[in-house]
Amino acid sequence: MPERVAVQLDGILKRFGDAIALQKISLKIREGEFVTLLGPSGCGKTTLLNLMAGFLEADNGEIFIDGQLVTETPPYQREIGIVFQNYALFPHMSVVKNVGYGLRMRGTPKAEIDERVAQALALVKLEGFGERMPRELSGGQQQRVALARALVIRPKVLLLDEPFSALDKNLRLSMQLELKEIQRKLGVTTVFVTHDQGEALSMSDRVVVMSAGHVRQIGTPDAIYRSPEDPFVAGFVGDANVLPGRYLSRDDAANIELGDATLRLPVDRIHASVGARLAVYARPENIHLVPLDGDTLLTGTVVNHVFQGDHVDVHLDVPSLDQARLFVRRSGVESLTRWPVGAVAGLAFEDDGICAFAADATSA
Numbered sequence: 001m002p003e004r005v006a007v008q009l010d011g012i013l014k015r016f017g018d019a020i021a022l023q024k025i026s027l028k029i030r031e032g033e034f035v036t037l038l039g040p041s042g043c044g045k046t047t048l049l050n051l052m053a054g055f056l057e058a059d060n061g062e063i064f065i066d067g068q069l070v071t072e073t074p075p076y077q078r079e080i081g082i083v084f085q086n087y088a089l090f091p092h093m094s095v096v097k098n099v100g101y102g103l104r105m106r107g108t109p110k111a112e113i114d115e116r117v118a119q120a121l122a123l124v125k126l127e128g129f130g131e132r133m134p135r136e137l138s139g140g141q142q143q144r145v146a147l148a149r150a151l152v153i154r155p156k157v158l159l160l161d162e163p164f165s166a167l168d169k170n171l172r173l174s175m176q177l178e179l180k181e182i183q184r185k186l187g188v189t190t191v192f193v194t195h196d197q198g199e200a201l202s203m204s205d206r207v208v209v210m211s212a213g214h215v216r217q218i219g220t221p222d223a224i225y226r227s228p229e230d231p232f233v234a235g236f237v238g239d240a241n242v243l244p245g246r247y248l249s250r251d252d253a254a255n256i257e258l259g260d261a262t263l264r265l266p267v268d269r270i271h272a273s274v275g276a277r278l279a280v281y282a283r284p285e286n287i288h289l290v291p292l293d294g295d296t297l298l299t300g301t302v303v304n305h306v307f308q309g310d311h312v313d314v315h316l317d318v319p320s321l322d323q324a325r326l327f328v329r330r331s332g333v334e335s336l337t338r339w340p341v342g343a344v345a346g347l348a349f350e351d352d353g354i355c356a357f358a359a360d361a362t363s364a
């Protein structure tokens with residue numbers, strides 16, 4: 001059976017005055033999918049979410065929800081649930097009244113409202129909190145109420161705009177897990193907005209990376225992290241060393257000059273033409289320190305260790321790479337003694353986690 005499309009955007013263009021906030025965005029979200037819009041502040045994530053919700057109108061393009069054209073449909077008829085960053089609970093209503101609001105507006109019978117509100121509160125683990133007022137709840141509890149209020153109407157799509165960004169780190173992590181479990185249990189199509197790449201990678205089925213009103217890449221977290229197709233994505237998602245290189249030639253692999261060394265990399269990782277100067281992106285965990293021998297072409301001198309708890313980042317100067325400084329990630333503290341400051345190490349690059357773009361195309 002073909003997968004159903006829950007949300008479809010076709011050529012969405014949005015201007016604010018002379019400024020273009022969204023540049024012809026097209027996107028299909030499958031039923032039951034958890035999709036995250038990820039990008040830096042001002043890239044257009046919230047604008048896109050507000051267009052799906054119906055709070056804003058597009059200047060051009062069409063939006064379909066569950067196969068219906070909704071471009072002209074007001075928010076309350078789109079059957080979507082929304083959770084904002086700042087809770088936006090009704091302050092003068094109890095938890096039960098807040099959660100039941102959407103059902104009362106739809107004229108649902110009282111007995112059914114009571115039952116569905118109780119179910120929704122159980123889902124977000126807030127049984128027993130029904131008579132409290134929002135001011136009597138913690139930030140995390142308020143956000144659970146907001147989630148219950150959004151889910152109780154059984155929305156076709158759940159939209160969340162940075163819902164956990166006001167929470168402290170530990171609470172944010174546990175809320176992320178909880179949301180993901182609830183979403184999986186209900187199978188509700190979800191669009192989540194964040195500027196936090198860790199949040200996007202850990203929760204999503206697919207991530208839509210945006211910058212300056214454009215979609216830069218759409219893919220699974222693994223594809224976005226391992227095979228970025230755009231220099232913005234390579235620089236924004238995860239840590240990367242950006243090193244100067246040149247695309248020498250291509251046979252069954254791409255031959256890339258990096259300082260005195262030539263790397264052979266899969267051709268599909270090189271987004272440039274033969275002869276181009278390159279910005280080579282290398283993840284710190286994909287560069288290894290190796291003892292020097294007669295064949296070592298690329299070496300670095302250790303200049304610093306940065307202890308990060310579960311790993312150590314070793315920083316090195318690489319004279320043959322235009323004096324570039326790079327860092328590699330080691331899991332054990334043994335690297336502190338094996339590669340002390342001042343030591344000279346050979347650098348070995350794994351294919352996985354390396355990609356390159358024409359140097360003049362890089363924006364990150």
Ligand SMILES: Nc1ncnc2c1ncn2[C@@H]1O[C@H](COP(=O)(O)OP(=O)(O)OP(=O)(O)O)[C@@H](O)[C@H]1O
Pocket residue numbers: 016017021039040041042043044045046047048195
């Ligand atoms: N009502 C508005 N009037 C004018 N410009 C706006 C309006 N809303 C958004 N913009 C502009 O549109 C662009 C996209 O804004 P948007 O809020 O969608 O970004 P964002 O990616 O959600 O950022 P943040 O993470 O900071 O919320 C920005 O340049 C912003 O200044």
